[in-house]
Amino acid sequence: MSITExxxxxxxxxxxxxxxxxxxxxxxxxxxxxxxxxIVIMLMSGLMIFNAHPRLYWGAYGANPDYAWLxxxxxxxxxxxxxxxxxxxxxxxxxxxxxxxxxxVRNRAFPSWATLPQSYNLAxxxxxxxTFAWVFAVGLAxxxxxxxxxxxxxxxxxxxxxxxxxSQIWSDIKHHAKLQFPTGEAAxxxxxxxxxxxxxxxxxxxxxxxxxxxxxxxxxxxxxxxLLDLFGGRQSARSLHFIFAMGIMAFIVVHLxxxxxxxxxxxxxxxxxxxxxxxxxxx
Amino acid sequence: MALLxxxxxxxxxxxxTIIGTxxxxxxxxSFRDLALGSGEKLxxxxxxxIGRNALAPEFTEADMSPDFRTNxxxxxxxxxxxxxxxTDFANWQLQVDGLVSTPKAFSLAALKAMPARTQITxxxxxxxxxxxxxxxxxxLSALLSQVTLLPxxxxxxxxxxxxxxxxxxxxxxxxxxxxxxxxxxxxTMNDQPLSVGHGAPLRLRVERQLGYKQAKYIMRxxxxxxxxATGLGKGGFWEDQIGYDWYAGI
Numbered sequence: 001m002s003i004t005e006x007x008x009x010x011x012x013x014x015x016x017x018x019x020x021x022x023x024x025x026x027x028x029x030x031x032x033x034x035x036x037x038x039i040v041i042m043l044m045s046g047l048m049i050f051n052a053h054p055r056l057y058w059g060a061y062g063a064n065p066d067y068a069w070l071x072x073x074x075x076x077x078x079x080x081x082x083x084x085x086x087x088x089x090x091x092x093x094x095x096x097x098x099x100x101x102x103x104x105v106r107n108r109a110f111p112s113w114a115t116l117p118q119s120y121n122l123a124x125x126x127x128x129x130x131t132f133a134w135v136f137a138v139g140l141a142x143x144x145x146x147x148x149x150x151x152x153x154x155x156x157x158x159x160x161x162x163x164x165x166x167s168q169i170w171s172d173i174k175h176h177a178k179l180q181f182p183t184g185e186a187a188x189x190x191x192x193x194x195x196x197x198x199x200x201x202x203x204x205x206x207x208x209x210x211x212x213x214x215x216x217x218x219x220x221x222x223x224x225x226x227l228l229d230l231f232g233g234r235q236s237a238r239s240l241h242f243i244f245a246m247g248i249m250a251f252i253v254v255h256l257x258x259x260x261x262x263x264x265x266x267x268x269x270x271x272x273x274x275x276x277x278x279x280x281x282x283x
Numbered sequence: 284m285a286l287l288x289x290x291x292x293x294x295x296x297x298x299x300t301i302i303g304t305x306x307x308x309x310x311x312x313s314f315r316d317l318a319l320g321s322g323e324k325l326x327x328x329x330x331x332x333i334g335r336n337a338l339a340p341e342f343t344e345a346d347m348s349p350d351f352r353t354n355x356x357x358x359x360x361x362x363x364x365x366x367x368x369x370t371d372f373a374n375w376q377l378q379v380d381g382l383v384s385t386p387k388a389f390s391l392a393a394l395k396a397m398p399a400r401t402q403i404t405x406x407x408x409x410x411x412x413x414x415x416x417x418x419x420x421x422x423l424s425a426l427l428s429q430v431t432l433l434p435x436x437x438x439x440x441x442x443x444x445x446x447x448x449x450x451x452x453x454x455x456x457x458x459x460x461x462x463x464x465x466x467x468x469x470x471t472m473n474d475q476p477l478s479v480g481h482g483a484p485l486r487l488r489v490e491r492q493l494g495y496k497q498a499k500y501i502m503r504x505x506x507x508x509x510x511x512a513t514g515l516g517k518g519g520f521w522e523d524q525i526g527y528d529w530y531a532g533i
Contacts, residue, residue, distance in 0.1 A: 061346075
């Protein structure tokens with residue numbers, strides 16, 4: 001239930017439900033927990049950075065006098081709101097205007113429970129964000145190099161011709177909707193929905209996050225000006241960075257939900273010790 | 284058994300590193316400060332390595348912000364500055380001193396008579412917004428060639444006329460940025476004399492860094508060997524007061 005490297009079975013006989021198998025390599029497990037901490041830090045510090053200017057624009061420039069396609073704020077009538085285009089939703093208490101743990105009412109976009117640090121501090125949020133970006137980068141580079149060399153990406157994540165047949169995908173969706181997860185030997189491999197989820201994170205969201213992050217740096221704009229053309233300007237890159245972050249957040253929510261539904265103790269144990277008990281076949 | 288031992292040692296080391304680092308970040312403020320300072324150092328070194336002389340993107344007039352907002356101080360309070368403002372900066376002078384062989388003062392008229400560079404660039408505030416404007420001014424390198432830096436000079440400190448509650452604004456840059464062709468002392472913005480709100484009579488444009496580095500109301504440029512002797516020693520007003528990174532290229 002995570003970006004993993006299932007090990008090939010050393011035994012000759014096929015594994016069956018109830019067997020305990022080696023599922024995640026040590027490097028995978030260490031990378032997983034480093035990422036878990038890093039991504040929480042980057043998401044929460046990112047929300048604090050957003051709080052410094054809770055407006056998003058398209059194009060090269062964008063500031064208070066310009067049209068923002070997304071805005072989170074507080075009205076003069078003391079309500080909090082989120083506006084996307086011309087649609088405004090009242091979000092008093094959660095976004096725009098909320099009460100902190102000391103009972104103080106604050107006019108800020110994201111509430112203190114969602115940000116790092118908890119109370120407004122752009123300087124510190126930037127330090128968390130821009131330092132842990134390096135932790136993330138080093139881990140990702142090591143993962144990609146290793147996964148390309150040991151053919152993990154091609155072997156375990158690339159969908160097979162069989163799997164991408166519409167009937168096959170549809171049957172997988174139906175099984176997921178009924179919360180019927182693979183059992184026995186089949187649970188050793190990723191199913192097609194897992195492959196899609198992990199590949200979209202690996203191929204789209206993570207590169208998108210990194211490159212739009214680079215595009216917001218005036219220093220890197222000088223060295224890598226083509227990034228501005230790729231994303232349509234710095235403010236477009238900032239908007240996309242936020243949208244991709246919401247995508248990562250959605251992935252994490254689904255990921256955690258699946259862990260809970262698939263048996264949290266077995267799943268979490270497999271990501272700590274590497275050992276996983278294959279779910280029993282149902283008759 | 285040897286394999287098992289090696290594996291358990293690696294597992295132990297790996298997980299204790301993750302748990303230890305996390306515990307250190309949560310529990311030890313001094314470890315946290317040390318660790319969180321590394322992003323700035325890595326960014327600075329990386330940017331200097333891959334693009335020491337790279338030019339910031341320049342835009343056309345069609346790309347300019349219709350309304351370029353002001354930020355920070357928009358009216359310096361000192362009586363000195365007020366006097367200069369009332370006389371259109373006719374008696375104002377820019378001092379260039381510190382670790383230079385021939386300290387000099389430049390009047391606004393003298394600066395405007397020097398060869399100028401015009402560039403349409405994007406201004407990025409640390410808070411997240413951007414505005415595109417047209418700047419005309421004297422390349423800082425041209426000024427430096429008239430005073431000649433001593434070999435011990437490593438930074439330029441820009442002392443400004445504005446203050447926040449009595450603490451004077453200042454900023455500083457390294458010599459790579461000081462001699463960068465797009466680093467100018469702008470006296471003209473969008474074809475008009477620089478307004479008071481935007482930093483009259485002179486502001487720095489250091490185009491590969493964020494807005495708080497673009498010091499306004501510059502009165503004096505001082506060449507120094509260290510940043511430790513100015514203000515609280517972190518190289519700028521916001522760096523000292525609220526901990527913004529000195530290198531603001533990201």
